[in-house]
Amino acid sequence: MSTHAHALDEHAHANHDPNLQHHFHTMQQQFDASKLGMWLFLATEILLFGVLFVGFGLSQARWPEEFKQAHHHLDRVLGAFNTVVLLVSSFTMVMAVHSAANSKRKATINYLVVTILCAVAFLVVKYFEYSHKIHEGLLPGQYFTYLANTDPMAKGNSVFFGFYFMMTGLHGFHILGGVVVLCILLAQTIKGRYSASYYTPVDLVGLYWHIVDLIWIYLFPLLYLIG
């Protein structure tokens, strides 16, 4: 009698992980549902950047010489450096997820800190690139003063920098947003919020961080290397 009640109690307790929301049956189901939702969000991100890539491709087909000329203003060494920084941060992020999934709190904290530092380094490099270009008068549209208005190459050059600032700017805001979310994640990890039984937020932020990296993997060669 008492053992039966004890078993029931145990059963109830097992199903009532404090992180399990009442509309899910199991932790695994909750995890899979969260992940599916995240992937749908990532799909909208890919489509958001995707149309910009298509627009870039069309403009490149229309102003090939101008785009080639304009892309020489981009410093491919700085671009390559930022690529390496983001790839390393993707690695540390996946290690943070791996550590959280194995309840290694200390390692999770370390990997998250390195990821945040990489993101900040990326943004600092981007800041120097931007200020240099703004100084040169390479902002698009009416602010494009690098070439005279009457220069037949001016329009295509200006369009290139329109895409450059729009695409890298949007990407930069994603990095910035990522830093904010990573800091929240770090604070929660320090509090000991995540363990092998519940690390969904770490996993989802990891997915977000990798998609930001993935977009840069395409941005870098198209803008900096090909033009």
Place this chain on the structure above:
Amino acid sequence: MQATHDASHDHHGEHEGHSHGGLKQYLAVLGALLVLTVITVGASYLDFGSANIVIAVLIATIKASLVALFFMHLKDDNPVNAMILVSCFLFLGLLLTFCLLDIDNRLDESPAGKAAMKMQGPPSMGRSQTSTDAAPAPKPGYVDSHGAGAGAGEHGGAAAPAAKH
């Protein structure tokens, strides 16, 4: 309490088993990504003509696949997630293909035609030839000549049916 522990242990074990590669595998993927970055930067210094962009996109796609398969765990994940990603790229490919087909039909490949295109925009803008000929300088008077051209076109269009009556 025991049940909770077991449940979490099972969960943990399951993830160790199929979802996570571990330090060595992730390091290998990072190494491959860095090598591919060096290759793509190196290839950009060589001139393969129009093949340069194909090479760049191809290498980028290999890198993106590595990130998606290993870092985003798609290799061992629920295939629905991979389907979402792949369908995104398929639809983007569709968009790009049809847009490029369209621009191939619009652009006159001759240099003169291209120059005319830059000055006037595509012929579908409906500007009459005479009004653009009359426009003296393309840049400073650009907006004005455009407005005049469009106006002239509309007048012409409106005048034609009136003459018929």
